[in-house]
Amino acid sequence: EFVLTQSPGTLSLSPGERATLSCRASQIFSSTYLAWYQQKPGQAPRLLIYGASSRATGIPDRFSGSGSGTDFSLTISRLEPEDFAVYYCQQYNNWPRTFGQGTKLEIK
Amino acid sequence: QVQLVQSGPEVKKPGASVKVSCKASGYRFITSHIHWVRQAPGQGLEWMGIINPSTGSTIYAQNFQGRVTMTRDTSTSTVNMELNSLRSEDTAVYYCTRANSAWGGALDIWGQGTMVTVSS
Numbered sequence: 167e168f169v170l171t172q173s174p175g176t177l178s179l180s181p182g183e184r185a186t187l188s189c190r191a192s193q194i195f196s197s198t199y200l201a202w203y204q205q206k207p208g209q210a211p212r213l214l215i216y217g218a219s220s221r222a223t224g225i226p227d228r229f230s231g232s233g234s235g236t237d238f239s240l241t242i243s244r245l246e247p248e249d250f251a252v253y254y255c256q257q258y259n260n261w262p263r264t265f266g267q268g269t270k271l272e273i274k
Numbered sequence: 275q276v277q278l279v280q281s282g283p284e285v286k287k288p289g290a291s292v293k294v295s296c297k298a299s300g301y302r303f304i305t306s307h308i309h310w311v312r313q314a315p316g317q318g319l320e321w322m323g324i325i326n327p328s329t330g331s332t333i334y335a336q337n338f339q340g341r342v343t344m345t346r347d348t349s350t351s352t353v354n355m356e357l358n359s360l361r362s363e364d365t366a367v368y369y370c371t372r373a374n375s376a377w378g379g380a381l382d383i384w385g386q387g388t389m390v391t392v393s394s
Contacts, residue, residue: 201380216380265319
């Protein structure tokens with residue numbers, strides 16, 4: 167089973183700062199099948215990035231994704247108050263589909 | 275607009291079964307696979323399985339093999355997820371979510387979630 171390990175577990179930053187979240191896979195896989203989701207309390211997850219680097223419809227350009235092989239990252243260039251949430255990476259190349267354990271982005 | 279609307283919250287006793295429905299609208303139902311993902315209180319996302327609404331074929335996560343059944347009704351554009359032999363650890367929010375085939379299968383539309391509580 168593909169294991170995705172996200173780091174850090176919690177990231178404390180201030181609005182206006184830059185955030186970089188990491189997702190490391192236990193095996194190499196195609197970046198075509200790596201996604202990032204944002205989840206706020208009491209809400210369903212929202213797709214931000216698919217194919218490791220493509221923004222989903224309506225996602226602001228301050229969100230960007232990169233990476234290949236086993237190492238992927240999500241960068242938020244300049245944090246807005248609404249960006250503080252939990253972020254999950256997911257691989258959809260192999261069965262079973264798997265999610266990382268999440269990174270909580272909190273206000274410092 | 276494209277949406278998935280799920281059935282309401284459920285409270286079940288250990289050993290019982292629960293069936294959660296997910297009605298799709300705003301797109302051609304048979305063209306996109308539907309996944310089920312659950313989230314226990316304060317925990318992360320756990321993938322349960324997938325159904326192809328066109329053929330009815332399914333793939334289930336090993337953790338749920340033998341306990342979960344996913345079905346679809348093309349006449350109402352609805353998919354159902356039934357989980358049997360419930361235990362307290364099954365208390366969670368259950369989400370249905372659409373795989374966008376143009377995006378390789380990324381999960382682009384999510385239902386609002388259905389809270390299932392298992393308690394004696």
